[in-house]
Amino acid sequence: MNLLTSDSKHFCRSVFTLVLPMALQNLINVAVTAADVIMLGNVSQNVLSGASLAGQIQYIMTLFFFGLTSGASVLTAQYWGKRDTQTVEKVLGIALKFSLSVAVIFTVTAGVFPTQCLTLFTDDPEVIREGAQYLRILCMSFIFTSVTMIYLNTMRSIERVVISTFVYLISLICNITLNSILIFGAFGISPMGIRGAAIGTCISRVLETTIVIIYSLGRNNPVHIRISYILKNDSLLFRDFLKFSLPVVLNEFAWGAGCATNSLILGHMGSSAVAANSVAQVTRQLSTVIAFGVANAAAIMIGKRIGSGDRQKAEEYGSRFVRLILITGAFAGALILCINGLIIKSVNLEPLANDYLRKMLIVMSYFVFAQSYNTTMVVGIFRGGGDTLFGLIMDISTMWGGSILCGAICAFVLELPVPVVYVVLMSDELIKMPITTLRYRQRKWLKNVTR
Numbered sequence: 001m002n003l004l005t006s007d008s009k010h011f012c013r014s015v016f017t018l019v020l021p022m023a024l025q026n027l028i029n030v031a032v033t034a035a036d037v038i039m040l041g042n043v044s045q046n047v048l049s050g051a052s053l054a055g056q057i058q059y060i061m062t063l064f065f066f067g068l069t070s071g072a073s074v075l076t077a078q079y080w081g082k083r084d085t086q087t088v089e090k091v092l093g094i095a096l097k098f099s100l101s102v103a104v105i106f107t108v109t110a111g112v113f114p115t116q117c118l119t120l121f122t123d124d125p126e127v128i129r130e131g132a133q134y135l136r137i138l139c140m141s142f143i144f145t146s147v148t149m150i151y152l153n154t155m156r157s158i159e160r161v162v163i164s165t166f167v168y169l170i171s172l173i174c175n176i177t178l179n180s181i182l183i184f185g186a187f188g189i190s191p192m193g194i195r196g197a198a199i200g201t202c203i204s205r206v207l208e209t210t211i212v213i214i215y216s217l218g219r220n221n222p223v224h225i226r227i228s229y230i231l232k233n234d235s236l237l238f239r240d241f242l243k244f245s246l247p248v249v250l251n252e253f254a255w256g257a258g259c260a261t262n263s264l265i266l267g268h269m270g271s272s273a274v275a276a277n278s279v280a281q282v283t284r285q286l287s288t289v290i291a292f293g294v295a296n297a298a299a300i301m302i303g304k305r306i307g308s309g310d311r312q313k314a315e316e317y318g319s320r321f322v323r324l325i326l327i328t329g330a331f332a333g334a335l336i337l338c339i340n341g342l343i344i345k346s347v348n349l350e351p352l353a354n355d356y357l358r359k360m361l362i363v364m365s366y367f368v369f370a371q372s373y374n375t376t377m378v379v380g381i382f383r384g385g386g387d388t389l390f391g392l393i394m395d396i397s398t399m400w401g402g403s404i405l406c407g408a409i410c411a412f413v414l415e416l417p418v419p420v421v422y423v424v425l426m427s428d429e430l431i432k433m434p435i436t437t438l439r440y441r442q443r444k445w446l447k448n449v450t451r
Helices: 001-039 045-080 087-112 116-119 125-157 160-186 194-216 227-229 234-266 271-287 287-308 309-340 340-344 351-384 389-412 418-425 430-442
Strands: none
Touching: 001 045, 001 160, 001 194, 001 287, 001 309, 045 087, 045 116, 045 125, 045 194, 045 234, 045 271, 045 287, 087 116, 087 227, 116 125, 116 194, 116 287, 116 351, 125 194, 125 271, 125 287, 160 194, 194 430, 234 271, 234 389, 234 418, 271 309, 271 351, 271 418, 287 309, 287 351, 287 389, 309 340, 309 351, 340 351, 351 389, 351 418, 351 430, 389 418, 389 430
């Protein structure tokens, strides 16, 4: 009994140590978006909608990065369990090679064809015009984002989570300060509107990368960015990286492209739907910061246990994380219902958009519970255990073959109202819950992937 109590205390301490800074980091990241939404929403609804749709381009790119590091974390967490830091550095180098290549492609595409990119999401000329201004400037930050995200997410997988919180906290302060000055004008600077928001974000991203590089050069840091590992690959490790990262990258792209397609469908239903959805999505991100922290902690702790050869403990940790996310997910859903009115009052939307937002928030309350559960299962427990292919298959089938297909039919064939279309688009997470539960109980996710 004493051993059980000691182990439970160790588990709770480890979870708290990991989840708190990661949840705080997620909160900081969302706070940057929320600040932009509130500030730009007070400029005009079209400005808010334009920035939101332009942000979808960046969002798809960051999902590539998240997929790279999530796939890489399958390796890094387990090699960290073996205390093999040299291999962790090699995996980091491979991930950076891919992320920099993706960032260059997105930078060129968004910088040269911003209007064409936004035309995919809406046919409103005013929204496109505002969004193109934002995207043309924002794309200059993509290279910096690729380095920062890959490095800090790798630090997460080896239990160095405080540096991420520090970097993004400094970035938040910088971003909000610059945005408030540049958007509305101050200290002799004329109001720049949506262009000011983009410039503020770019400067903040440069600051993030500067701090990351300085930290990477520190002697007390166990993992460094090494140019030699970016330029030259370990062939066996490269094959392992592709084996475990490629399904995750494709999974994140399929999921991210699905979210972007949801925005595309709503974008063609009017600027009011776009503006309401922008606020609803920020609310979702705010309410799931703890859930994503739990999912990342699950991936780290389970991967470390499997890498050290303790399969039984990994399985036990999985069951504990399931119980934990049921509680935190329910809390997140209830929170949205409680602050519904406050959210609506915080933004300056037109009456129709306000009506859409009120109904979207009700839908979001059950959606975040289901998403919290599924994210902890797929991103946390399954990937930490080495199972990276299941999530890809599930998202393609339930999202693209389910909610998106039915949502598009409801919007463009049946021409149903926006709230009804939104319910259908947000139904995929509910469909996934029994599927992820069955996969968890089969225990096929417990795999040791180290050499």
